[in-house]
Amino acid sequence: MDGRVDIFAAGALPVVAAVHTTAPSAAFYVALVLYGAAALLGVGAFSASPPRWVHIAGPVAMGLAFLAHAGDISFRAFEGVHPGYSVREALGFLSWVIVGGYLCFAVRGRLTLLGAFVAPAAMAVLAAARLSPSGDALVGLTLLGRIHIALAALGVALFALATLVAGMYLLEERNLKRKRFDRVLFRRGVALERLDALVHRLVFVGFPIFTASIVLGVAWMAERQASFLRIEYPLALVAWATFASLLVVRARGWRGRRSAQLTIVGFSVALVVFLIYLVRRALGA
């Protein structure tokens, strides 16, 4: 808030540079609490015989959290801090996209059970991103770099969703193979082939975005003449290669369990890359 007053007092934009360390907005805390509630409701939906309202209340809490989160992001955008500003902003944005995707599934299909995974994940990512000390802008962050970060966040968000759905697939598949006809996945689960198709669609959309972000990242580093000899760069390539091969084998008719497992592997690697970035920024390197 002080920052905004400064802007108007000074009457000129250059002061924006002084605004960059903003305190979390009220909307941020509201979103955090609502994600917590949605997580509890999501886990509750997995119990043996939850009351009917739990199945509605979970997605509703998630929807409200999504709106609050959007409020926080736009509030920060007013202060000049956008999703491409730093890795931690990108992470916050990433969790927001994941939640948005979940809401689409919850409305369109019977995938509300996924909320039990999405809500805690979103809450953890948001809290880690916003409350960690690594929020300052990168030195020499150009437009190229910002687009790179935003695209990477978006791509990984889609992979994260794909991974959650793939996890659900594996759980259901294992249950069915072991003939465990339980009251949760068996009665309220979604058909395996629908989950499989959903994983594929998410990876299919996420992959070009992720590819573009890698290309831009390389270009950005070339611009900065930065060193390529860092652990996260080959790892990012591994993640990329995993998803590329996933798409190739799928095109050749592979599906089901193995492609779900491959999705999870690819996302895990991408996540590690993100975490290394975050840790590096936190350590100030």
Place this chain on the structure above:
Amino acid sequence: MGSTLFVIGLSWKTAPVAVREKLAFSAGEIPGVLRELTAQPNIEEALLISTCNRVEIYATTPRTAPASAVASATAEARGFLARSRDVSSEDLAECLYEITDGEAATHIFHVAAALDSMVVGESQITGQLKEAYGAAVHAHTAGPVLGRCMERAFGTAKRVRSETGIARGAANVSSVAVELAQLVFGELTGRRVLLIGAGKMSALAARHLRSHGAAAVSVTNRSRERARELARDIEGEVEPWDELESLLARHDVVVTSTASPQPVLTVPLVKRAMKTRRRRSLVIVDIAVPRDVEAKAGSLDGVYLFDVDDLRRVADQNIEERWREADAAAAIVADEVEQFYRWVKIQPVVPTIRALREHFAGVAEAEVDKAVKSLRQRHEPGEQERIVRRLGELIANKLLHDPMAALKAGGEPSPEELVAALHRLYPLGDPGIEPPRRAHAPEKKPTARDQAETSAEPRAPAPVPSEVAHRAPAPPESREANAPAADDAERETEPPLPEVATHAGGRRRGSA
């Protein structure tokens, strides 16, 4: 007083099939049976439902019968059952249940909602009950009470079905196959079904799959002749037996039911087929014993293999799941039963209420008509108010005339009883102070006003002296002509209504 609903019959819960089949009635017999039942002195309305799991009579006692008539009515129905089916009464007594008073509707509603069925929540019973009711309506043995009861029973069944999960989940083995295939594929639209072996069960499963959207059904069997027969039955195609591998590759849901002592689908065969179909999911339902598919085939990637035990387990679980919903369903039934009996309770007084209302309205309307005619002709300022006041008094006098005449006449019921009834019906203050013979005008006026206020919403008090109410409607002319002298004396102290219409005036003159 009033009809009493009762149930007499037996079901799978009380009688073995040997007894049930003896007592079962065919559809053709039912009209005759219903007529014979309602010919019994203590049975007015009757309905008979006869399915393989129950034979029950729903009936009522006559409207005018005392409450104790139920015992005779059930005895009549029991005797009829024993006679018509030539079963000894002792044999029958063991498995027959008789449900009277408040429980009869509860039982009927439970039956309609399939809560009393062998497979709870099954869908057939409601339809069977509708047919039974249709037969009763057709035979003119269903009256207002049974009609209302059945209408609410069907409404309850609908509510139970939509508001609880009582009908959710397949409850028999052949439809569980559909449920399992849906777990893998979601919608079955366009999926291809292969029957290996021409068993009856697999034909049933194929029908279920097809009704859920499955596309082509193919049949293959060692004996081509039987395959052809089955294919004709279910409108499927016959495929050659020796091409099992390529058949597996081309179909998504496979149902096996051969009598082969060795497995028909071995692991290597399924493995090769899966390779050909590029590991697209394959659901195999093996309902043969001994099994047709090697159990290890189920652990292949993309193969979902279920045997008879699995199907049965799912069906049992579904039924268990339905029972979990039974509490919610019973609550709905209790709610509906309560509403039904509330309706039943007011039925005996309904005709009296209606007659009373019509009588009061008729008297008021006749007087208002006369007053309106006078009002149209008199425009003096004081005159109009006088006419309206006079109208009120006239209506009150006319309504009071018959009850007062009855009070004064004595006889049965005694004036004391009538006084008690009137005090029950109207807010007259402390009863028993005024002797019933001498009623004064000042006492009458507030009574009339009170009556005008309360008559807008006729209440239904239990001890309605219906004789009094029924005696009331009589032509106004004769009543006025026979009016006792005391009434006329009171009336003469009031100024008479201005005479405008000749016929009305003539009537007034005659009474004065």
